[in-house]
Amino acid sequence: MEPNELEDRDRTRRYVLAGIVVALGVLTAGILLEVLGTILFALTAAYVLIPVQKWLVRRGFTEWTGAVGATVVGFVVVVAVFSPIAATLYFRLDEIIGFLEAIPPEVPITAFDVTYTVDVAEVQGLAIDFLTTSAIALASSLPVLAIKFALFVILLFALVLKGEAAARAAVAPVPHEYRxxxxxxxxxxxxxxxxxxxxxxxxxxxxxxxxxxxxxxxxxxxxxxxxxxxxxxxxxxxxxxxxxxxxxxxxxxxxxxxxxxxxxxxxxxxxxxxxxxxxxxxxxxxxxxxxxxxxxxxxxxxxxxxxxxxxxxxxxxxxxxxxxxxxxxxxxxxxxxxVSDLLEPDLEHGDRGDELVTDTEASYEESPSRAADD
Known part of the structure; x- marks a missing residue:
């Protein structure tokens, strides 16, 4: 078999495998739709934490322990970011609602000696209902959130550990001239x-x-x-x-x-x-x-x-x-x-147009009818 034929066959095989991966990826995304946000969050977080894992490896850690260290960093950051929000909704909800309820239901605004009254009671009620609903939803979904958080940590570790291999697999089907x-x-x-x-x-x-x-x-x-x-x-x-x-x-x-x-x-x-x-x-x-x-x-x-x-x-x-x-x-x-080079054809066209107008005016001035009118 000719070398060109072997190369074409290998390229076709890579494209077919890439198509299979894409199709299975779409099917997997449809099946995992409920946790797709968690997966995307883990993907993006791993992309940022991979340099942390490499830094740990350069300091003497193994690939595995470096991935563990980077995952711990991600775990601590996520807990530090989201735990105050959850704690505020759980422990400080009454204080927040009290602060909103202290806002006057009607706000007078005076402009040009005319007083307008703005009714904020409806917005106030919507804000209080939103906070109450959010707190109840958070409390009722704690078991699901715990499972999603565990999934996030597991995915984060796997992606940090095998991120380079996944990247190479994703780039492999791409032709060299497009890489x-x-x-x-x-x-x-x-x-x-x-x-x-x-x-x-x-x-x-x-x-x-x-x-x-x-x-x-x-x-x-x-x-x-x-x-x-x-x-x-x-x-x-x-x-x-x-x-x-x-x-x-x-x-x-x-x-x-x-x-x-x-x-x-x-x-x-x-x-x-x-x-x-x-x-x-x-x-x-x-x-x-x-x-x-x-x-x-x-x-x-x-x-x-x-x-x-x-x-x-x-x-x-x-x-x-x-x-x-x-x-x-x-x-x-x-x-x-x-930009000037892109506009140059238009400028040349404009110059030719000006020359055409000038030639037309000159011809008109030199015409016999024009001389007779003068």
């Missing part, structure tokens, strides 16, 4: 996940550390709960903790406490909403994808509304990979062509 595209997309995905997990998490931790003493010093009854909400809102791009600070300031204005409103607005925006982005983010952003805030916001909101909580990660990730694919296509089509 640079795969590597570019993988690099953008890694940078985006670093920005979401490491950079956003560090910014949220700093927000919590700053917000708690601030709210305590300002005399709030639930300073830790408010600080935790500010830290969670740090994951919301662009607006972030301002979603918490602004309503609190408005509440003080409505209650006639102008000094408290100014203090919480100025100090909250400057220290809680602004300083973590300025003080922490630039120091950690060198390995991030540099995705514009507007696109990050689109991915965040779209993923959240479409996929739920896991969409907070998957949405920006998909947008970032899409942007990278567009950049690759633009580089492939335009190469090193400048």
């Amino acid at each position: 640079d595209v795969v590597y570019a997309l993988a690099k953008r995905a890694r940078e985006t996940l670093y920005a979401i997990y490491v950079l956003q998490l560090a910014t949220s931790v700093v927000t919590l550390i700053i917000a708690y003493p601030l709210f305590w010093a300002l005399g709030y009854d639930i300073p830790f709960t408010l600080a935790l909400l500010a830290a969670i809102l740090q994951f919301v791009p662009i607006i972030g903790p301002s979603l918490l600070i602004v309503p609190i300031a408005i509440y003080h204005v409505v209650a006639g406490e102008l000094v408290a409103a100014v203090l919480v607005a100025v100090l909250g925006i400057a220290l809680v909403a602004w300083f973590p982005d300025v003080g922490v983010r630039p120091r950690l952003a060198r390995r991030s994808a540099g995705l514009p805030g507007s696109l990050y916001f689109v991915g965040f909101t779209g993923g959240l509304f479409t996929l739920g909580a896991i969409g907070i990660v998957v949405g920006p990730l998909i947008v970032a990979v899409f942007v990278e694919a567009v950049d690759l296509l633009a580089d492939e089509v335009n190469d090193d062509t400048d």
